Amino acid sequence: MKSEFKASINKALNDANLTGALGKFSEAYKVNRAKAYEGIDFEALRSRVAEAKSSAACHLDEVADTFKKNAEALGAKVYRTKDPQEVKEYILKLAKENGVKSVVKSKSMATEEIHLNKTLLENGISVAETDLGEWIIQLAGQTPSHMVMPAIHMTKEEVSDIFSKEVDERLSTDIPRLVKVARNELRPKFLAADMGISGANIAVAETGSIVLVTNEGNARLVTTLPRIHVALIGVEKLVEKFESVVPILDALPRSATAQLLTSYVSIISGPNPNDDGTLKEMHIILMDNRRTEMAQDPKFKQALQCIRCGSCLNVCPIFRLVGGHVFGSIYTGGIGTILTAWFDELKKSEDIQGLCIQCGNCTQVCPGKLDIPEMIMEIRRRLVLEKGQPLVQKAIFSVVNNRKLFHGMLRAASIAGKPFTSGKFIRHLPLFLSDLTDGRSLPAIADRPFRDIFPEIRQPKQKEKAVFYAGCLIDFAYPEMGVALVKLLNKAGIEVVFPQEQTCCGAPALYNGAYEVAARNAVDNIKVLLKEEAKYVVSACPTCTVALAHEFAKTLDSVGETGWIGKAKELAAKTVDLATLVKRLVDEGRLSFKEGAVLGKITYHDSCHLKRSLNVFEEPRELLQKAGYQMEEMFECDMCCGMGGSYSMKLPEISAPILQRKLHNIKETGAPMVAMDCPGCVLQIRGGFDQEGSAVRVKHTAELLAEQLKD
Amino acid sequence: MYEQFKTRAVGVGAEVHRVATKQDGIDFILGFLKKEGIDDLPGSYAVWAKGTFLEGTQRGGLDAFAGLSFDVTRERASRAKIGISEMTFAVADTGSLVQDQGAVDQRLVSALTEIHIALVPSANIVPDKLSLFTRISPKTSRYIAFITGPSRTADIERVLTIGVHGPERLVIIFVDELGGAKQ
Numbered sequence: 040m041k042s043e044f045k046a047s048i049n050k051a052l053n054d055a056n057l058t059g060a061l062g063k064f065s066e067a068y069k070v071n072r073a074k075a076y077e078g079i080d081f082e083a084l085r086s087r088v089a090e091a092k093s094s095a096a097c098h099l100d101e102v103a104d105t106f107k108k109n110a111e112a113l114g115a116k117v118y119r120t121k122d123p124q125e126v127k128e129y130i131l132k133l134a135k136e137n138g139v140k141s142v143v144k145s146k147s148m149a150t151e152e153i154h155l156n157k158t159l160l161e162n163g164i165s166v167a168e169t170d171l172g173e174w175i176i177q178l179a180g181q182t183p184s185h186m187v188m189p190a191i192h193m194t195k196e197e198v199s200d201i202f203s204k205e206v207d208e209r210l211s212t213d214i215p216r217l218v219k220v221a222r223n224e225l226r227p228k229f230l231a232a233d234m235g236i237s238g239a240n241i242a243v244a245e246t247g248s249i250v251l252v253t254n255e256g257n258a259r260l261v262t263t264l265p266r267i268h269v270a271l272i273g274v275e276k277l278v279e280k281f282e283s284v285v286p287i288l289d290a291l292p293r294s295a296t297a298q299l300l301t302s303y304v305s306i307i308s309g310p311n312p313n314d315d316g317t318l319k320e321m322h323i324i325l326m327d328n329r330r331t332e333m334a335q336d337p338k339f340k341q342a343l344q345c346i347r348c349g350s351c352l353n354v355c356p357i358f359r360l361v362g363g364h365v366f367g368s369i370y371t372g373g374i375g376t377i378l379t380a381w382f383d384e385l386k387k388s389e390d391i392q393g394l395c396i397q398c399g400n401c402t403q404v405c406p407g408k409l410d411i412p413e414m415i416m417e418i419r420r421r422l423v424l425e426k427g428q429p430l431v432q433k434a435i436f437s438v439v440n441n442r443k444l445f446h447g448m449l450r451a452a453s454i455a456g457k458p459f460t461s462g463k464f465i466r467h468l469p470l471f472l473s474d475l476t477d478g479r480s481l482p483a484i485a486d487r488p489f490r491d492i493f494p495e496i497r498q499p500k501q502k503e504k505a506v507f508y509a510g511c512l513i514d515f516a517y518p519e520m521g522v523a524l525v526k527l528l529n530k531a532g533i534e535v536v537f538p539q540e541q542t543c544c545g546a547p548a549l550y551n552g553a554y555e556v557a558a559r560n561a562v563d564n565i566k567v568l569l570k571e572e573a574k575y576v577v578s579a580c581p582t583c584t585v586a587l588a589h590e591f592a593k594t595l596d597s598v599g600e601t602g603w604i605g606k607a608k609e610l611a612a613k614t615v616d617l618a619t620l621v622k623r624l625v626d627e628g629r630l631s632f633k634e635g636a637v638l639g640k641i642t643y644h645d646s647c648h649l650k651r652s653l654n655v656f657e658e659p660r661e662l663l664q665k666a667g668y669q670m671e672e673m674f675e676c677d678m679c680c681g682m683g684g685s686y687s688m689k690l691p692e693i694s695a696p697i698l699q700r701k702l703h704n705i706k707e708t709g710a711p712m713v714a715m716d717c718p719g720c721v722l723q724i725r726g727g728f729d730q731e732g733s734a735v736r737v738k739h740t741a742e743l744l745a746e747q748l749k750d
Numbered sequence: 751m752y753e754q755f756k757t758r759a760v761g762v763g764a765e766v767h768r769v770a771t772k773q774d775g776i777d778f779i780l781g782f783l784k785k786e787g788i789d790d791l792p793g794s795y796a797v798w799a800k801g802t803f804l805e806g807t808q809r810g811g812l813d814a815f816a817g818l819s820f821d822v823t824r825e826r827a828s829r830a831k832i833g834i835s836e837m838t839f840a841v842a843d844t845g846s847l848v849q850d851q852g853a854v855d856q857r858l859v860s861a862l863t864e865i866h867i868a869l870v871p872s873a874n875i876v877p878d879k880l881s882l883f884t885r886i887s888p889k890t891s892r893y894i895a896f897i898t899g900p901s902r903t904a905d906i907e908r909v910l911t912i913g914v915h916g917p918e919r920l921v922i923i924f925v926d927e928l929g930g931a932k933q
Contacts (some may be wrong), residue, residue, distance in 0.1 A: 063908075171903045190906070221914065229915075255916065261855060263858070281883070281888060299896065302897065305894070308892045309892055311852050311893050388816040629900060663876075
């Protein structure tokens with residue numbers, strides 16, 4: 040990671056205004072968005088949006104042709120080009136031929152993408168952004184930090200300073216007054232402009248219409264007052280049918296700003312008369328800039344389903360800490376990372392792709408059904424293919440691919456770590472490693488890993504067997520979780536089998552783009568785990584469960600090892616997470632808890648992979664309540680804890696404040712205990728409480744349930 | 751549906767009224783213009799974009815009202831405090847008004863002024879966008895305009911502020927006497 044990138048992250052993290060504003064906004068957004076979607080079947084709605092967009096993306100060229108034909112029949116001029124440079128040349132030529140001296144613009148990310156303003160200004164044409172947020176950042180000489188709220192990073196004091204300079208008068212920080220200043224300053228520019236430039240939120244092929252969605256009313260003026268209207272539209276805005284406008288208009292305002300509808304929607308089909316009686320000159324530019332290539336890439340085609348609502352930014356635990364400018368480009372956040380990798384170049388995304396913690400929040404709210412974390416993983420994979428792995432990472436993963444060496448080193452670490460440990464924690468590490476224990480303590484490697492303890496556990500022989508896949512953390516740091524799992528399953532009449540040759544699930548390699556490494560881990564584990572005759576393969580780590588149940592087949596497919604995919608699917612079908620299995624056993628009456636236990640308050644932290652990849656969140660809560668705990672829900676219970684595997688080591692400065700928020704929300708419930716189902720979250724949260732000397736106890740659900748089994 | 755429309759529209763800051771006859775509508779508007787101090791001075795004008803509402807009405811009081819003009823130019827509209835126009839449809843589930851604004855005067859009076867008064871036939875309330883799109887089409891209407899509440903922004907510190915580039919007040923008058931759908 041480049042040092043200037045790290046510096047920009049630290050600058051953002053230390054900007055109290057930025058993190059304060061974004062933090063408050065993201066909390067309010069969640070509530071308001073839910074309210075805006077009341078009474079609407081979001082899954083059905085987003086399927087309609089995704090289908091309409093995907094269908095157009097399947098044959099973009101043809102749809103763009105249809106649009107051109109129909110819009111031109113109405114009298115518009117339509118220009119299609121792949122090249123941003125040609126867009127600028129077209130607009131400049133048009134401006135020169137028509138003696139255009141001044142331009143007013145309504146919000147258009149496509150014009151930002153190609154830095155159109157710079158070109159116009161260099162050619163002596165004045166340009167005014169008229170969207171309030173865009174005007175603020177234009178005057179400030181900045182780029183938008185959010186695609187819907189470009190100036191969300193600025194305070195009213197900063198805006199007041201900028202406006203004061205513009206109108207040459209000391210203005211107060213009263214927001215309605217500042218808005219009036221913008222109205223009064225921009226009105227003459229609207230009236231005088233020779234050309235209006237807009238984007239479009241939707242372009243409809245069958246009718247040749249463009250749809251503009253705004254709140255301020257600036258797009259209505261931009262498309263009405265100047266005698267020439269130019270609409271610059273990325274081809275991803277195309278839909279085939281007019282009827283597709285309905286689901287997009289249903290979703291876009293709700294997802295973008297939690298509104299049922301924006302103040303204004305304009306559906307413009309061809310040129311309309313100007314107020315002097317002449318017909319408006321209307322030019323529509325359909326810009327490609329690698330969008331067609333994207334549509335033809337099976338992994339990235341889904342990106343064209345984006346309707347640019349920005350909801351992925353609003354729910355992102357990273358974005359609300361660092362804001363948009365650390366992304367260093369026009370498009371920000373997770374979707375911005377993907378668009379930058381394509382519209383600029385893959386290399387430009389090298390640092391910023393690392394910001395994604397893969398929590399999956401954005402996949403839950405995206406109205407276009409984009410899987411942004413998956414596309415970012417693909418970017419990682421391609422970066423590794425193109426540039427190779429970083430040396431240190433390569434060294435680590437070559438060890439991970441050699442189970443004996445890897446496990447030998449983990450054992451050695453249990454001894455080597457001794458000087459820094461006290462109790463069950465590594466308190467602090469020396470030198471550059473100290474960042475790793477900044478804000479949380481790390482668990483000491485257990486004296487005896489689960490693999491050494493297991494052979495000593497006496498189990499009754501049973502017909503029904505389950506293979507236990509422990510994963511590295513339970514095996515080497517938290518063997519007690521494995522012991523609890525064995526106790527639970529034995530009680531239900533299931534014998535646990537623990538194959539000693541099992542190894543790392545490959546998730547760390549996978550999430551760093553090292554697919555070849557992950558694929559070898561997959562093959563090693565498939566061989567070992569399928570060797571035993573067992574009904575289940577059970578894991579108490581959601582990340583490992585996701586690897587076994589979802590990722591192995593995909594990873595093998597990605598690296599072309601198709602011969603193993605059948606076996607991977609066989610393994611996936613048998614794989615189950617512990618909470619789901621225990622719930623099933625309790626429901627079947629095979630497991631029960633001590634009667635009448637009153638264990639007091641507990642709160643529950645949803646782990647990212649369990650909640651959003653495995654869709655398990657009710658089961659552990661029900662089980663804990665059955666065991667005698669009183670559930671006290673915390674605020675943002677399913678927000679990432681900041682662990683993210685190696686994320687917390689690569690970007691500890693981001694991981695730490697996410698953890699602090701989580702610790703705060705846990706403490707606010709007043710519960711003395713927090714349960715969770717992921718050993719990685721236990722590592723992060725327990726380490727956080729240890730570091731701050733808090734008495735809150737952090738437990739894996741399995742341990743709490745095993746304590747309460749009926750004798 | 752009227753009640754649903756009203757709840758939604760008021761929820762986004764519009765003012766909603768309902769009158770029985772066209773004459774009641776004219777009386778309401780005359781009272782409103784007086785209250786807002788409309789006069790024959792720049793900044794105090796009112797502009798009225800022509801529509802079917804005025805056909806066959808006694809418009810004497812209107813024609814004589816100083817500062818109210820039916821001749822809509824950009825100069826006049828940009829100096830007007832109040833713009834009056836007819837909006838064809840009301841969409842109940844979002845509190846929106848919809849009209850074919852292909853004629854530029856319709857946009858000038860509803861975009862440049864501080865207050866927009868919209869006259870709407872009570873019979874033309876439709877439940878949602880789906881039913882709306884069975885009655886208005888881009889094939890026949892080249893500038894379909896949706897207006898939902900006043901102009902707004904939250905671009906400074908996410909604080910909702912009314913009246914950026916468009917009207918800061920939207921006053922909706924449903925008129926029962928006006929017939930059903932006209933396009």
